[in-house]
Amino acid sequence: MIEVNDIYKSFGDTHVLKGISTCFDKGKTNLVIGQSGSGKTVFLKCLLGLLSPDKGTISHDGKIYSQLSGDEQRNLKQEMGMVFQGSALFDSLTVEGNVMFPLEMFTKQSLSEMQDRVDFVLKRVNLVDAHKKYPSEISGGMQKRVAIARAIVMNPKYLFCDEPNSGLDPKTAILIDNLIQEITQEYDITTVVNTHDMNSVMEIGEKIIFLKNGIKEWEGTKNEIFKTDNEAVTNFVYSSELFKKVRQMYIEERN
Amino acid sequence: MNYLASIGSYAIMIKEVFRKPTKWSIMRALILKEIDELIFGSLGILIFISFFIGGVVAIQTALNMTNELIPKNLVGFATRQSIILEFAPTFCSIIMAGKVGSFITSSIGTMRVTEQIDALEVMGVNALNYLVFPKIIALMLYPFLIAISMYVGILGGWIAGVFGGFSTSADFIEGIQLDFIPFHVTYSFIKTLVFAFILATIPSYHGFFMKGGALEVGKAATTSFVWTSVVIIILNYLLTQLLLG
Secondary structure, three states, X not given: OEEEEEEEEEEOOEEEEEEEEEEEOOXXXXXXXXXXXXXXXXXXXXXXXXXXXXXXXXXXXOEEHHHOOHHHHHHHHOOEEEEOOOOOOOOXXXXXXXXXXXXXHHOOOOHHHHHHHHHHHHHHOXXXXXXXXXXXXXXXXXXXXXXXXXXXXXXXXXXXXXXXXXXXXXXXXXXXXXHHHHHHHHHOOEEEEEEOOHHHHHHHOOEEEEEEOOEEEEEEOHHHHOOOOOHHHHHHHOOOHHHHHHHHHHHHHHO | OHHHHHHHHHHHHHHHHOOOOOOHHHHHHHHHHHHHHHHHHHHHHHHHHHHHHHHHHHHHHHHHOOOOOOOOOXXXXXXXXXXXXXXXXXXXXXXXXXXXXXXXXXXXHHHHHOOHHHHHHHOOOOHHHHHHHHHHHHHOOHHHHHHHXXXXXXXHHHHHHHHOOOOOHHHHHHHHHOOOOXXXXXXXXXXXXXXXXXXXXXXXXXXXXXXXXXXXXXXHHHHHHHHHHHHHHHHHHHHHHHHHO
């Protein structure tokens, strides 16, 4: 579980996060949604420890990040997995090398043990024939799956995903979303996903927080988000014609 | 003020490079990879340039010896001195700032742009140690490259001098051996080691702390070449004053 308590973050005169408090539960897929520039990425970087909040605290299962020593922070980071927007795979390493990287770096496992673990996680993300390929030789969807495999190879307690299905076709995006949800439930980890894709919200949003201009504007579940009267949320959710029609149908049904 | 801030963050970067070392088995592989890319990958261009510059130095010296009183062995002497004292350590380092420096900045800069450095940091890896330390160690072999450059440069001078009809082989070889001061080679290698450190770290700094996208990677590579060259030129002056002055 991750608890966020009244965090603020500014860059010079630009106030990006303005007093956000929330809680992300274990075993659930938590979504952070909002328009571009709403502070989602900065918020995620604060959760990851890549940025320090100016004020407020973030605790991972009771451990307040800012109060940990350097070594404790590094140990905590080894319990985190991250899927970046652009996958962030290492160009110079093969798919196998990318997934094996955290194991080589932080464990004392033998090569065969590492190999077994890599095979297992690649199979888990449905990638069986790509071991020896380089990131530039595989599709965007496959790169995302490799990134997920790398993120879970160390059995993390926390999984963070920044726009995991951006740039993917709708079908692959749904596959990636479902994979994230399955892994969250299977390994009972705390997952936080940054997205502005409403399809993801409908697919996997067990808990959703909506950010607007660095403020938590709304918090709820995927069932609640379509019924809320919060104007900022409805403007965001029903920005596409498809969702406007869904909304219309819902209102007609309710009346 | 910006320059002072940059110098400060460069110093902090250097400190970070030597903190929390990466696992030795991984570091060893990284160092060997960097030796291959930075040292062996530069051998060809340095040999090519050294050979022809050595030849040009010999020809230019011979053509400017219009006074009959100047001994003929001056061609070999001037070639040796120019190559050992300045061309091999300094001129080659400027070439390396373009070749190796741009490569380092653009490769690290691309890693920054594509969030690969963020990925390392999220995993708890000391990204500066992982990326910069192997380059520093690999470039500590740079003096070997310069030793080859010295040899090839003088060889180029001998071939151009003798086969171009500017000097006899005996005069050239006598010139090479004339008033030879071994400390000049030591001075040259000391300079080379300092330049090697600069070649590894300044381009890394520009790549690691760059912001923006692909265009900025190109700009960072250019800026890195300019600053690496400037620092090499200034340090060349200071080291010469300190060691030979």
